[in-house]
Amino acid sequence: MHSGPFRQRQGGLARRDDARQAESVLRVLTRYPAITATVAVGLVVLGLSLAGQSAAGRWLAILYVSGFIVWTLIGMVRDVLRGHVGLDILAVVAMVATLAVGEYVAALIIVLMLAGGEALEDYAGRRAKRELTALLDRSPRIAHVIVRPREETSDEVRDAAADEVRVGDVLLVRPSEIVPVDGVLLTESGTFDESSLTGESMPVSRAAGEEVLSGAVNGSRAVRIRAVRRSADSQYQQIVALVRDAQESRAPVVRLADRFAIPFTAVSLVIAGAAWGLSGDPARFAEVLVLATPCPLLIAAPVAFLGGLSRAAKAGIIIKGGAVIEQLARVRSAAFDKTGTLTQGRPDLVAVRPAPGFDADDVLALAASAEQYSSHVLADGIRRAAQERGLGVAAATEAREVATNGVTAVIGGRTVVVGKPAYIAALAPDTERTSLEPGQAAAYVAVDGRFAGALVLADDVRPESRDVVEWLAAHGVERIVMLTGDARATGESIAHEVGITDVHAELLPTEKVHLAAQLRPRPVMMVGDGVNDAPVLAAADIGIAMGAKGATAAGDAADAVILKDSLAKVVDAVSIGRHTLRVAYTAIWIGIAISIALMLVATTGLIPAVAGALIQELVDLTTILYALRALTGPASGLRVSESRAPAAAA
Template identity: 75%
Template structure:
């Protein structure tokens, strides 16, 4: 008898502590205007304790704590990746107090915001460069993957431009600050990402949408059984079958299954909330270069203006483009090298993201970029005639228009099919948001089937346009550092991470690891399948629980038996939720095997879509 009393009191104290802990969190939620399923759980635990069913109350605690642990795991997984970009932002800088004495110079640590133009900074090994600057040391090696996506270290020599966010190599170097932190490239991206993320509406937990009606039904049934029978035990017997474990567990299990399924397909989804947003997407916006196009442009024509010859013109332009991160810059540099031209180091270089780059090469001021940017120093600059899918980089030398370089970046093979699939599956508004010129953007949009085009956009303008797009949710697909702000601002940001900048991947909710746009469609299809499975599992749980509660009103199911039966309901919902591990595959878009291989996919030998008609 003494042992039984000890067990009863131990169970009572344990359950009471769990109830108190749950109530503390619940009060905070209620004050914030959020009512969840915890209300029903607390009432069930109190009722079982009140009628002396302490074993049943312990079973309820076990079910609830297991469901919460699973949900917290999914939440931690989502938050871990989303904060990477903001966590990398440098906060301190080492300013040399005696910069002319390299051997024994002293430093003082200042906040990055306090760095002034002209300050000489000491960058120690493996530290992040805090502001844009020029390398003062004779040479240095840097990891630029956070900005350009290039995984290999890059060597720079004295006078070369280095950007904030770049990681120094194994040797200490000195850098002269060229911009303050608020004007440096990495900090501008971080500021836009922070602002965009802060403006996003939170996603309501899926199960909580059923909280009020399910709680009301359960309390009505339990209260009615008590009133009719006159037995308070009947109230507890009904409520143990109404504990919300099927609702709390079904969705997280299904979403984790969807996360696993998408990862296997080469798509990383950052949390269950992303899956739900993908499933409900109604608008889509695409960047052009590297997203709808192949991102591997080629130089098709060199058009120098008099008195420049083609080789000298290309050499100057390519030398300046050494200091640009734009996708066209690499093409221009490579074309010059293939022609045997020797590139020159700049005495000074400066890039304005998405617009162009200016550099002093052999004492000559060279400006390469969009026509409007070049026209600021060479007013006679006029746009040249381009054919479909072509783009141009305009060049000015010493304040005079020097000519243009024509490049072609064809649309991806799969882009038109992806746009068609989205439109056929309920995505009502599809647009292109690009920094490229109107003629080039319109030509690619026409090829892939997009009717609405917004061109000549800066990163901040993309964010503004995306914020106004309806209907919601909005999915934005892009690649590269300039897309990071709008990826963060969209309801679902999708980064083509196979070649894109790390900053874009950090800001996105979805990262495509395979260089194929078909994976965007797969992500949407997996999201829809996962949400469908989660909703069905929830309704299975609600249906079984409601049926069992109705039976329990007659007194046919004791409290302990009801709690154990509820465990079986949990198992049924979990088993069904695991269906999210299967679902749509690579054949979703409708491409043939040959087309999918050409689009960059690897075809599994067991893939049923290998057979084509």
């Protein structure tokens, strides 16, 4: 007796399905208006021909194709004014030729082919950059702010937009939700999926006090975090900004296609002209040119580069545009920073050496208080050491960081400066350099204009560093150097461990930039992290930032950002660049070879103009399918020796 309501529900679902299907069809028709208009005109022309009005159909086709030719010519003029001469001239000549010899159906097919080529490019492009857009789609929008923390099960919570969260707010992140802003974990422990940030497929565990990055997906347990950055400054939003730059950047595809444009156009016109001259039939000219339309060149390369960008994003590397991929594929020299790049970037405090009149714990506590406001990798080791020793960290009334030199903070009415020896010596003339063992670095401290002492830290070499250097040397990178601001003894010790023989130490940022500019052969790839590397990353042909720890300035200045804290991703970036460029060139050559072969066959009159236009669509599809191979590719072949002890190569 309930069959009536059931049928009504079924009918309602069916109507909704029909409405969705109609919406999808309408969306496709409006997304590609040129295809819609061309198909409509073609159907009208066919209908007029069947009704015995072939003359009217012919004139309709001529008017429509002529309008399309004018529109294409306007676009060509705009391109020429911007200094870009492309391949559209072939398409225009083919359309004019087909109309001139009365092949108006072939002319309509060429228009459909060009419009369809754009649609294929759009579809393949969306398929290729799926990994990039996935990041944008998952951007955190809502945060659960705990207003009155009580028992873990009865917090008073209000929902707020992610960009309204302030530093210090306590947030509740429920199971399977996205962490809205960077924060410190307050709950005893938690498990997070950071694959969208680092490319790491396995969930990672975090303990209370550890940082949790925005964009990570919480596991099966609700957790609390305290916000340490606003949404705009958080890791995920910075990655989203990089992705948006990568999507909007103009890939080198146009330049890549342009390298073939003039020769291909010339060869096509010569073949078509020869066919006309030898046969005496002007229709032969049109039959050849319909097979010379430039879609393979215009479409295949952009699809390949988008595929390379997407593959890199999936691997945890954000590459800012196709031009960077092309440079990565051609890299011939590589320069590395030391701290945080070739080394772990997690230095441990070895010794506190106070100056006369200062206590070791006081020096460490003051330094740690000042280093709260520094982004340098040594600062983390100093803060961590103070925490492990139970020393209190005081807030500053004023603080500023001088990039590459040090940090100044006013703490309890005392001016504390922590930084490089030369910087401290300029402020405290009584500064004395401390002796260092190989692999050690020192941060010098001044208090109220007096030298207070030095903090000695040691940073282990990354286990993958030597393997990365060896891979680059074995794969065509002719020169590998270290550019570091640290002491020469420290730099040479680390360089020896990783297999680098060309070391430039105790460099200022301007000296790094100068040396990077002088390196030969080119292109030069520079790999670094932190604020102090931003100038040289921007100056290099390819700047790669180790961005896993949130070095904003370095990420902004770099051409590519590695989201996972592993130097092995540098090898992946170079490998992806080479594979992508190889696929792009191969796709172009496949399109050219097939088109020329078909043009030569068409000179004999075996391929009518209409058939030739349809065959050319298959050529387009072939080159696009090949270009999508950039989404996948062979592994780099890097074998990281995880068990290698840092000193094994010494």
